[in-house]
Amino acid sequence: MDGATGSATGRGTLSGAGLLRLVLLGAAIGIPAAFAAAGFLALVHFGEHWLWTDLPSALHHRAPPWYLVVGLPLVGALIVVAVRRLLPGDGGHRPLQGLGGGATPVAAGPGVVLAALGTLPFGAVLGPEAPVIALGSVLGVAASRLVRLDPRRTEVLAQAGSFAAISALFGGPVVAGMLLLEGGLAAGTALLPMLLPGVVAAAIGYVIFIGFGSWGGLNTPGLTVPHLPAYQGLHLYDLLVAVAVGVLAALLVAVVHRAATRVERLQQRLGMAPVLLGGGLLVGLLALAVTWFGANSADVLFSGQASLPTLVGAGSVGAVLVLLVGKALAYVVSLGCGFRGGPIFPAVFLGVALAAVATVGFGVSPTLAIAVGTAAGMAAQARLLFSPLIFATLLVGRAGTDAVPAAVLASAAAWLVSRALAGREQN
Numbered sequence: 001m002d003g004a005t006g007s008a009t010g011r012g013t014l015s016g017a018g019l020l021r022l023v024l025l026g027a028a029i030g031i032p033a034a035f036a037a038a039g040f041l042a043l044v045h046f047g048e049h050w051l052w053t054d055l056p057s058a059l060h061h062r063a064p065p066w067y068l069v070v071g072l073p074l075v076g077a078l079i080v081v082a083v084r085r086l087l088p089g090d091g092g093h094r095p096l097q098g099l100g101g102g103a104t105p106v107a108a109g110p111g112v113v114l115a116a117l118g119t120l121p122f123g124a125v126l127g128p129e130a131p132v133i134a135l136g137s138v139l140g141v142a143a144s145r146l147v148r149l150d151p152r153r154t155e156v157l158a159q160a161g162s163f164a165a166i167s168a169l170f171g172g173p174v175v176a177g178m179l180l181l182e183g184g185l186a187a188g189t190a191l192l193p194m195l196l197p198g199v200v201a202a203a204i205g206y207v208i209f210i211g212f213g214s215w216g217g218l219n220t221p222g223l224t225v226p227h228l229p230a231y232q233g234l235h236l237y238d239l240l241v242a243v244a245v246g247v248l249a250a251l252l253v254a255v256v257h258r259a260a261t262r263v264e265r266l267q268q269r270l271g272m273a274p275v276l277l278g279g280g281l282l283v284g285l286l287a288l289a290v291t292w293f294g295a296n297s298a299d300v301l302f303s304g305q306a307s308l309p310t311l312v313g314a315g316s317v318g319a320v321l322v323l324l325v326g327k328a329l330a331y332v333v334s335l336g337c338g339f340r341g342g343p344i345f346p347a348v349f350l351g352v353a354l355a356a357v358a359t360v361g362f363g364v365s366p367t368l369a370i371a372v373g374t375a376a377g378m379a380a381q382a383r384l385l386f387s388p389l390i391f392a393t394l395l396v397g398r399a400g401t402d403a404v405p406a407a408v409l410a411s412a413a414a415w416l417v418s419r420a421l422a423g424r425e426q427n
Helices: 016-058 066-086 106-119 129-147 151-167 173-183 185-205 236-270 272-291 305-312 317-337 344-362 366-382 386-426
Strands: none
Touching: 016 066, 016 106, 016 129, 016 151, 016 185, 066 106, 066 272, 106 129, 129 151, 151 173, 151 185, 173 185, 173 386, 236 272, 236 317, 236 344, 236 366, 236 386, 272 317, 305 317, 305 344, 305 366, 317 344, 344 366, 366 386
């Protein structure tokens, strides 16, 4: 989590009545935070559909014409520039920082939402996870003001709001709780009281999706890739593919980070606005370029989750490589030029693209490819071990139960290589 839990830990533990009060407050904000996350995600989906389906149709095109493919990311960049200049909070934390950066002030909330709406529906290659976390954090901070908590407890409650919100995105409290745990392992057993309000908030918040009693919950799509064939019977070759994908994903994500860091440094010389506007234009041009090779521009734009079936169902290795290169370059630009969003889902796309080469070229199961690629991509980006495994398992569902051992190896390989590369950079 890159610091999401560290600052709240290490200052002693919570216990007794104080801990119970925080748990109850966490439960109280769980449902509002989950509703806020669901509303934000619905707004992103509506904006994306209106811009890329309804607008082309109104212009008498069956698919987005070239000028929208190039122009919409540029318009989104203009929105992000305006938000970052005019509203407090700089539109949220930099995506190169990872998922979280501590409690988000209430005043920064509108800027976070608007910057994300200028990024995600307009096609920049980032995910919704960081804005969702920040939105939940804002609600936690607002609640702490109402009950007048001290800074330490405010941060714990802000974290609870964040993980209630992210449970709406990652399919329930299990992934959210594991993210909490892995993000603060350095605190040891002293961490557990700090986690309890967040886990309770995530569990209570997820009730709005699964329903309660006679109420069926919100009608939202599940966190699965549809129509995957059942994967049965693990083979040695599949395990070797999993390790290879884990290693390659870690290397690729490291290259992406290094290149994005160089793009970000351009802002010091050229200024934020020129780099961001140039980045929006370049993302659109990259999406247009892949159409010259027969690919769909939508598979290069956006966070990438919706394009996973396209990857594993591609007709040739060349088609997969075109999408892999196009997405990686657009991801570099989006990470470094100043857009605001999360880094996880595009990294998952890259991991699945690497695994899809084995699917298309050598007949490896597409279900295995999605499980292995998801675990490898998320582990390489977040430098976590267990959360990527759980997320991959949720994504493939029952069809991929037998692929779990391979996903474990992919996550472990990506984590080990990422840690080794990070150690070399520090030295």
